[in-house]
Amino acid sequence: MPEDNPPPDVSPRAAVARRIAALRHARGLSLTALAARAGIGKGTLSELESGTRNPTLETLYALAGPLGVPLTGLVGDEAGRSVSDGVVDAHLLSVRTHDDGGTTEVFWLTLAPGGTRISPAHRPGTVEHFRVVRGRGHAGERGAEQGLGPGEAHSWPGDTVHTYGSEEGAEGVLVIETPGDVPGPS
Template identity: 50%
Template sequence: MEPDAAAAVGARLRATRQARGLSLGALAARAQVGKGSLSEIENGGRNPTLSTLYALAGALGVPLSTLLAERTGVEVSSPGIGARLLDATRHPDGTTVEVYLLHLDPGARHVSTAHGPDVVEHFLVTHGRARAGLPGQETEVGPGETAVWESSAEHGYQALGPTAVEAVLTIRSPSRDSDRAS
């Protein structure tokens, strides 16, 4: 993540945390993130991983794109996976739709935390083969195929075979009263 993006993410994270009335320590405990790491992220001094940002977004009850300050083009990653925000739209009814370009390295598996009730993901593979969805309910998909699931529980993505996977991930989050404060 570029320095200006890291600063914007940190500022948005701090503002969202403060709007929720949470101390740094309380958010760190909820998200299971070190307090020092959280402080560094909020101050723009550390690039957060995709996993860390998902944990923080979940603990705050907001879509990931909220913490990315809806900055299209921002890229975040964790080992084996990268995501670039292509679009984030908040509709008048409070529903948020996020669109990401995902890249999974060959053989990579990524586990994502729950995103809240009624959050639905659409995972459209454009290259390679993947398995995605809720544990025990994963769908194997190839180019032009889509897996869909409600991500109110831990879920994941796994690249199958010797090639990388490229996919478009759409996440639709319903309105939450707490979202309107951010």
């Protein structure tokens, strides 16, 4: 993965900027093409790549799909990294890269009260699993979300548009399994 281990003097924002730019170049995509595929503004993408804009979770997920990488492909695979968008706070607990290039990412997810986050489709074959530990929330394929309380879990195809949300706030563990050996976008 490009820039997996940036120099220690590089800020997390600068490391994300380098990863996005390196992946975009490796895929032969222009700023305009990647921005269009991700559904974000070209100016936003330019600011992210220059390190002058803080990336939100929503924007990172929007970019990860067209770049063909899991979220940790953009934020790094160091445990303890966090990214938030005001509705969802994702704190990386662990990531494992498998022999076939697939990954299993484990996040502690905190859902803010009264919010719902729509997540774009991830790489083909991705599967997500969410287990609520505290509070009540809902998650799953958009239009087929499941309500979940403490100890309850739900799994769904992560390669479809899906949502996370809670009326009262919730916390739990999210596992994202991304397959390997799947050709990236052209």
